[in-house]
Amino acid sequence: MLVELALNNWEQGVKRATAAFDHLSDGELFEEVAPGKNRVIYLLGHLAAVHDMMLPLLGLGERQYPFLDAAFITNADKAIPDLPKVEELRGYWKSVNEVLMEKFRALKPEEWLQKHTAVSDEDFVKEPRRNRFNVLLGRTGHLSYHLGQLVLLKK
Amino acid sequence: MLVELALNNWEQGVKRATAAFDHLSDGELFEEVAPGKNRVIYLLGHLAAVHDMMLPLLGLGERQYPFLDAAFITNADKAIPDLPKVEELRGYWKSVNEVLMEKFRALKPEEWLQKHTAVSDEDFVKEPRRNRFNVLLGRTGHLSYHLGQLVLLKK
Numbered sequence: 268m269l270v271e272l273a274l275n276n277w278e279q280g281v282k283r284a285t286a287a288f289d290h291l292s293d294g295e296l297f298e299e300v301a302p303g304k305n306r307v308i309y310l311l312g313h314l315a316a317v318h319d320m321m322l323p324l325l326g327l328g329e330r331q332y333p334f335l336d337a338a339f340i341t342n343a344d345k346a347i348p349d350l351p352k353v354e355e356l357r358g359y360w361k362s363v364n365e366v367l368m369e370k371f372r373a374l375k376p377e378e379w380l381q382k383h384t385a386v387s388d389e390d391f392v393k394e395p396r397r398n399r400f401n402v403l404l405g406r407t408g409h410l411s412y413h414l415g416q417l418v419l420l421k422k
Numbered sequence: 423m424l425v426e427l428a429l430n431n432w433e434q435g436v437k438r439a440t441a442a443f444d445h446l447s448d449g450e451l452f453e454e455v456a457p458g459k460n461r462v463i464y465l466l467g468h469l470a471a472v473h474d475m476m477l478p479l480l481g482l483g484e485r486q487y488p489f490l491d492a493a494f495i496t497n498a499d500k501a502i503p504d505l506p507k508v509e510e511l512r513g514y515w516k517s518v519n520e521v522l523m524e525k526f527r528a529l530k531p532e533e534w535l536q537k538h539t540a541v542s543d544e545d546f547v548k549e550p551r552r553n554r555f556n557v558l559l560g561r562t563g564h565l566s567y568h569l570g571q572l573v574l575l576k577k
Contacts, residue, residue: 269424276559301456411563412570
């Protein structure tokens with residue numbers, strides 16, 4: 268039940284962010300959420316890349332879009348002039364979330380308590396909190412954090 | 423373990439928001455997070471009021487600051503000209519979170535699966551997700567959402 272609630276919470280966050288992105292035109296994605304701050308397109312690419320990273324981090328598969336990192340993880344917004352096309356980014360976002368949700372639903376409750384791949388067996392014995400469930404909670408919070416920024420562009 | 427992780431996640435969110443508020447001067451609290459959007463002081467009062475409401479919602483006690491609702495819940499920012507003093511608001515925020523954390527830590531894991539007070543016994547049979555744990559996850563997300571807005575004022 269607790270896992271199910273956390274998964275629903277994640278799914279709600281993804282739906283709300285997707286609705287916020289869909290609500291904005293391609294042109295509006297290039298607006299900053301506040302003066303001098305990240306553009307929405309950066310948040311879109313950033314969230315797609317962070318969610319993509321969850322596949323290997325949770326031991327659920329290979330990354331699908333590692334090429335996003337240069338523009339949306341390693342560097343700040345506007346540092347890299349050449350970005351993927353908006354339509355492609357919108358597609359990556361939807362696809363990665365579909366893949367994740369399918370993998371999430373296939374995990375048994377006890378598998379959420381297993382370690383994630385960024386922690387060694389030895390460290391996990393000492394720090395059992397470094398498990399998949401904790402990653403899920405953390406990334407759900409990360410998504411809400413940026414969602415709060417996205418909605419500032421609502422007219 | 424799952425409850426413990428969710429509580430840590432909540433606590434981290436409270437700490438980060440508190441640090442963000444503490445980092446801003448009393449004057450800066452009157453700045454908008456983006457042009458035409460909520461001022462930080464509204465978010466401070468809003469979060470304090472929402473957290474205060476969690477006491478009765480989770481069946482953990484009476485509200486301490488119901489008088490915050492007019493300025494920070496029922497009405498939008500700037501609709502009510504007379505706000506509590508900044509110093510008082512900062513105090514309410516810290517106090518309500520201390521009280522909540524103490525009550526949270528005293529709950530047994532299975533008590534998190536019990537219904538919250540806004541759902542009837544009959545409805546809870548049909549919708550067992552409407553429990554304390556779900557409120558905790560939802561409010562943790564609400565906090566992250568506004569934290570993402572607060573940090574936009576960082577210089």
